Amino acid sequence: MDMLNIKNVQFAYDKSRQVLNNINFSIKENNVAGFLGLNGAGKSTLIQLIIGLLKLSEGTIEIASLNTKSHHKEIKKMIGYVPQDLAIIENLTAYQNVKFFGSIYGLKGKELREHVDRALEFVQLSDRAKDKPSKFSGGLKRRLNIACGIVHNPKLIIMDEPTVGVDPQSRNYILESIQELKQQGKTVIYVSHYMEEIEAICNQVVIINNGEVLYSGDMEELKRQNGNELLNVIFHEPLEDEEKRQLLSEFKERAIFRSDTEVEIKVPSETEDSFNQLISLKTNFNHRIKRIQLSDVTLESAFLELTGNNLASDIVQTG
Numbered sequence: 001m002d003m004l005n006i007k008n009v010q011f012a013y014d015k016s017r018q019v020l021n022n023i024n025f026s027i028k029e030n031n032v033a034g035f036l037g038l039n040g041a042g043k044s045t046l047i048q049l050i051i052g053l054l055k056l057s058e059g060t061i062e063i064a065s066l067n068t069k070s071h072h073k074e075i076k077k078m079i080g081y082v083p084q085d086l087a088i089i090e091n092l093t094a095y096q097n098v099k100f101f102g103s104i105y106g107l108k109g110k111e112l113r114e115h116v117d118r119a120l121e122f123v124q125l126s127d128r129a130k131d132k133p134s135k136f137s138g139g140l141k142r143r144l145n146i147a148c149g150i151v152h153n154p155k156l157i158i159m160d161e162p163t164v165g166v167d168p169q170s171r172n173y174i175l176e177s178i179q180e181l182k183q184q185g186k187t188v189i190y191v192s193h194y195m196e197e198i199e200a201i202c203n204q205v206v207i208i209n210n211g212e213v214l215y216s217g218d219m220e221e222l223k224r225q226n227g228n229e230l231l232n233v234i235f236h237e238p239l240e241d242e243e244k245r246q247l248l249s250e251f252k253e254r255a256i257f258r259s260d261t262e263v264e265i266k267v268p269s270e271t272e273d274s275f276n277q278l279i280s281l282k283t284n285f286n287h288r289i290k291r292i293q294l295s296d297v298t299l300e301s302a303f304l305e306l307t308g309n310n311l312a313s314d315i316v317q318t319g
């Protein structure tokens with residue numbers, strides 16, 4: 001069953017500019033789907049339409065086959081949203097924070113207490129239940145934020161950049177908890193700028209660029225269709241200019257010199273054979289080569305190929 005189904009969605013904040021154009025894709029139940037896109041691509045707008053914070057004017061959004069317009073109340077209980085900006089109240093204890101969010105979803109009495117205990121246990125904060133978040137590190141606050149978002153045991157959980165500014169231990173913990181949510185049968189939408197995180201935990205990817213979906217589907221398929229393998233060639237000594245020219249004329253723009261002694265060569269998957277590239281290099285530069293490494297196709301190279309943009313530089317530019 002599709003947990004999320006989006007058909008012909010268009011959206012504009014004002015008449016001057018369309019922010020989302022004809023969005024169509026679906027996410028199957030019990031998948032972990034990564035949303036990728038540069039700043040301003042339209043990810044947050046799409047998420048706000050899914051969770052009902054923005055009003056949908058054109059197209060349809062269905063959650064577990066229920067239309068978001070006609071089944072607003074049922075759908076609200078099905079979705080857990082973990083926002084990028086922390087949605088916790090500093091002068092309440094961790095327990096009171098999670099309880100507050102549980103009560104918003106209509107939980108009461110014993111059921112509410114059980115849900116709060118379970119959510120705090122899930123993020124491994126049971127022993128800090130009585131502490132106020134003002135005493136917490138950035139990573140612990142993020143974990144509390146997750147407990148608040150999942151306290152009502154939703155089927156679809158949307159997490160917006162949950163690992164920004166957290167220590168490596170909490171980051172690993174958050175990534176592992178997403179795998180655990182999958183094991184519990186949940187569907188997770190994970191928005192992140194960190195490609196390696198998406199690559200590690202997601203099986204589906206949705207790439208949004210300038211308000212359009214460039215790709216939606218299986219991650220491995222995306223890498224097969226658009227990824228590049230990389231040959232990293234390290235030379236004993238710096239190459240002469242003539243040798244560099246020879247390499248560049250052979251591999252054209254697919255060769256990038258990382259230094260005088262190192263060149264990176266893109267080998268498009270499926271279209272060319274990396275083995276032939278190796279033979280050619282060995283023939284022409286054999287005595288000069290110290291080492292050749294072949295790295296796997298990465299999500300990053302597939303994203304770059306598809307969008308022409310590097311997501312890593314997007315993070316640097318925006319701090």
Ligand SMILES: Nc1ncnc2c1ncn2[C@@H]1O[C@H](COP(=O)(O)OP(=O)(O)OP(=O)(O)O)[C@@H](O)[C@H]1O
Nearest residue numbers: 013014019037038039040041042043044045046208
């Ligand atoms: N409330 C708003 N009013 C008008 N325009 C907006 C509003 N919110 C976002 N936009 C514009 O809509 C476009 C999409 O923004 P959105 O925040 O959805 O992108 P994003 O992919 O989530 O980016 P980021 O990764 O920076 O969060 C941008 O051009 C942005 O300036």
